[in-house]
Amino acid sequence: MPLSTLLNLFGRSPFVALQSHMDAVSLCVHKLKDLCEALEKKDYALLEQIANEISSLEHTADVIKNDLRNHLPKSLILPIGRENLLEILTIQDRIADCAEDMAITCTLKRLEILPIFSGVFKLFLHKNIETFDKAEAVIRELHELIESSFGGIEAEDVRTMINEVAYHEHEVDLIQRQLLKEFFLAGEQMNHVSFYQWISLFESIGSISNLSENLAYRVRMTLEVQ
Amino acid sequence: MDTVLLVVILLTGFYMAWNIGANDVANAMGTSVGSGALTLRQAVLVAAILEFSGAFFFGSHVSKTMQSGIINPDLFLSDPKILVYGMLASLASAGIWLQMASYFGWPVSTTHSIVGAIVGFGLAVGGVHAIYWGNVGYIVSTWIFSPILGGIIAYYIFTFIRKKILYTLNPFESACKVTPFIVFFLVAVLTSILVFEGFRNVQFTISNTEKGFVVFIAGLVGAVISHFLLRRMSSLQTVKVEAQFSPEVVESLQKAKKHLEKVKGKTTGELQYKVDLITQEVTNLSTFLDHQREQISHTHGEYSKVERIFGYLQIISACMMAFAHGANDVANAIGPLSAAVEILTTGIFAIEAPIPLWALALGGTGIVIGLATWGWRVMDTIGKKITELTPSRGFAAEFGAAATIVLASRFGMPVSTTHTLVGAVLGVGLARGLGAVNLNTTRDILISWLVTVPIGALLAIILFYPIHLIFG
Numbered sequence: 001m002p003l004s005t006l007l008n009l010f011g012r013s014p015f016v017a018l019q020s021h022m023d024a025v026s027l028c029v030h031k032l033k034d035l036c037e038a039l040e041k042k043d044y045a046l047l048e049q050i051a052n053e054i055s056s057l058e059h060t061a062d063v064i065k066n067d068l069r070n071h072l073p074k075s076l077i078l079p080i081g082r083e084n085l086l087e088i089l090t091i092q093d094r095i096a097d098c099a100e101d102m103a104i105t106c107t108l109k110r111l112e113i114l115p116i117f118s119g120v121f122k123l124f125l126h127k128n129i130e131t132f133d134k135a136e137a138v139i140r141e142l143h144e145l146i147e148s149s150f151g152g153i154e155a156e157d158v159r160t161m162i163n164e165v166a167y168h169e170h171e172v173d174l175i176q177r178q179l180l181k182e183f184f185l186a187g188e189q190m191n192h193v194s195f196y197q198w199i200s201l202f203e204s205i206g207s208i209s210n211l212s213e214n215l216a217y218r219v220r221m222t223l224e225v226q
Numbered sequence: 227m228d229t230v231l232l233v234v235i236l237l238t239g240f241y242m243a244w245n246i247g248a249n250d251v252a253n254a255m256g257t258s259v260g261s262g263a264l265t266l267r268q269a270v271l272v273a274a275i276l277e278f279s280g281a282f283f284f285g286s287h288v289s290k291t292m293q294s295g296i297i298n299p300d301l302f303l304s305d306p307k308i309l310v311y312g313m314l315a316s317l318a319s320a321g322i323w324l325q326m327a328s329y330f331g332w333p334v335s336t337t338h339s340i341v342g343a344i345v346g347f348g349l350a351v352g353g354v355h356a357i358y359w360g361n362v363g364y365i366v367s368t369w370i371f372s373p374i375l376g377g378i379i380a381y382y383i384f385t386f387i388r389k390k391i392l393y394t395l396n397p398f399e400s401a402c403k404v405t406p407f408i409v410f411f412l413v414a415v416l417t418s419i420l421v422f423e424g425f426r427n428v429q430f431t432i433s434n435t436e437k438g439f440v441v442f443i444a445g446l447v448g449a450v451i452s453h454f455l456l457r458r459m460s461s462l463q464t465v466k467v468e469a470q471f472s473p474e475v476v477e478s479l480q481k482a483k484k485h486l487e488k489v490k491g492k493t494t495g496e497l498q499y500k501v502d503l504i505t506q507e508v509t510n511l512s513t514f515l516d517h518q519r520e521q522i523s524h525t526h527g528e529y530s531k532v533e534r535i536f537g538y539l540q541i542i543s544a545c546m547m548a549f550a551h552g553a554n555d556v557a558n559a560i561g562p563l564s565a566a567v568e569i570l571t572t573g574i575f576a577i578e579a580p581i582p583l584w585a586l587a588l589g590g591t592g593i594v595i596g597l598a599t600w601g602w603r604v605m606d607t608i609g610k611k612i613t614e615l616t617p618s619r620g621f622a623a624e625f626g627a628a629a630t631i632v633l634a635s636r637f638g639m640p641v642s643t644t645h646t647l648v649g650a651v652l653g654v655g656l657a658r659g660l661g662a663v664n665l666n667t668t669r670d671i672l673i674s675w676l677v678t679v680p681i682g683a684l685l686a687i688i689l690f691y692p693i694h695l696i697f698g
Contacts (some may be wrong), residue, residue, distance in 0.1 A: 149659055151393035
């Protein structure tokens with residue numbers, strides 16, 4: 001019996017690729033901070049450059065995503081459902097898309113942060129990134145979860161982490177309400193185009209935390225806890 | 227001429243045994259090396275001892291089947307030498323086919339080749355009636371059922387481990403509680419194989435109640451020993467090695483690196499060079515600390531302690547696996563060999579005669595030599611590549627496979643060790659134990675079943691006539 005029989009039995013674990021996809025997405029999302037700084041400083045050349053960087057990072061994530069999808073034959077036995085895994089991947093990818101959307105929206109027309117809502121806007125962005133970080137930590141735990149076979153104390157830990165993501169998402173909602181209030185107050189100081197640009201920017205940013213929460217709940221569905 | 231024939235038969239049989247030791251043992255034991263339960267040296271030693279004892283004490287059942295369970299030896303009473311040539315042709319055909327399969331990397335089983343070869347030779351020489359089709363049907367059905375049974379046992383063992391250990395709030399403590407029971411069960415199974423069946427061919431008879439008593443006591447002793455070992459282990463575990471630095475240290479270093487890089491960007495010439503050197507040093511330091519922290523958090527996870535316990539349990543299951551393998555696979559070489567040798571030396575073939583001990587010893591020795599000369603290398607390769615099987619998974623898979631193979635050996639059924647192990651690993655995969663298990667292997671195995679038996683048969687027929695011509 002040649003040794004390849006047993007070796008062929010062990011397929012390429014999709015969780016490693018899932019993790020590296022998440023790393024790429026994380027780079028995208030974290031670039032948004034730099035983007036915000038550039039926006040504040042009104043350094044539009046830098047803004048353009050960062051937006052391009054985010055765009056290319058998003059493409060890297062896409063490549064990993066496609067590679068993972070193509071190497072996930074039906075014949076693999078996985079510890080979590082295939083559809084769960086693909087859904088997790090899709091949500092991760094949509095987060096990267098949101099980051100890219102925000103970056104692109106910033107570059108479409110020169111944008112100015114008005115002092116009246118600049119503080120709460122930065123808070124909003126950072127809270128979104130924080131929510132994403134919490135979700136990323138959940139994905140990082142997947143590897144440990146395989147070891148505990150998706151149950152036990154490890155799963156309890158992950159469940160706590162997932163609740164944290166949900167709590168952060170709720171906080172983001174509260175901040176968003178505050179942000180919109182202040183933003184509408186400043187409505188008279190800008191033209192319609194900028195107004196629309198800001199609104200779509202908020203939407204892209206807000207999606208990051210919403211998707212992070214979805215992502216966390218998807219992982220929650222794979223756990224064996226009460 | 228008979229002496230030459232005898233030497234050729236012994237050499238071919240020995241070559242088969244060598245082949246089994248060189249290639250198949252690695253599949254049986256490689257998982258233990260891969261999970262880190264045994265080092266390569268230990269694995270080779272354990273395999274050598276237990277393969278030999280499996281072959282010697284327990285190998286006669288399956289050998290008997292190979293000898294007189296597939297073809298009817300009565301048909302050769304008029305010219306028993308035909309049977310000798312046939313058995314030699316079968317051995318040679320299986321040897322050639324296996325060599326080819328190894329070369330191309332096909333998952334071909336020794337067992338299937340030799341059974342196919344014997345059937346082929348029987349068909350060609352004795353006709354359709356020479357074959358015990360009922361027995362052959364049983365054997366083929368065990369080829370299908372042994373991977374399935376191995377898978378089912380492994381599935382339930384791993385589910386048990388999951389529910390009773392991994393899913394509890396304190397896995398290490400639960401493992402300490404459950405392990406003595408597992409050890410009791412394991413040792414009881416192992417000793418009952420030995421006591422009830424194994425010593426038959428060395429004239430060692432005690433009554434059934436006494437045997438039951440021996441099994442119970444052995445299990446109990448094992449459980450008590452494991453209990454004390456675990457107590458020692460858990461007291462050792464309380465001394466935790468804490469990281470010598472807090473996570474902030476790592477973060478501050480990262481910050482320092484970032485600032486240094488800023489400085490580097492704004493300077494030129496010698497100053498930049500010096501800053502660059504410092505940056506590199508800081509980078510090295512921070513990666514070193516990162517690495518150390520990872521190691522500490524990794525080795526002190528609750529689950530890694532559990533895995534350490536299973537590392538010890540896996541030594542027992544690996545022993546069982548080696549024993550089972552020796553018991554079942556030695557027949558592939560010894561069954562045809564001993565039949566041929568018996569006819570050559572005594573002139574007749576007595577169906578009731580037991581397999582001679584020297585033949586079993588020869589097979590066992592052949593396997594051990596194959597392991598020592600080539601098999602350890604294969605084991606090393608497999609061990610390095612199978613890292614997904616942690617001790618708890620490896621234990622479940624090995625136990626499922628070994629129990630199935632021992633059972634099959636008891637009923638004299640020649641099954642494929644590797645295929646059974648593949649089934650067991652799939653069972654663990656289905657119980658959410660592994661990252662990704664590739665079902666495609668089952669397709670390859672299915673194809674190898676369909677191909678190996680006819681080809682083995684054909685080769686045996688082709689080889690039979692020249693052998694008959696040369697020696698007849």
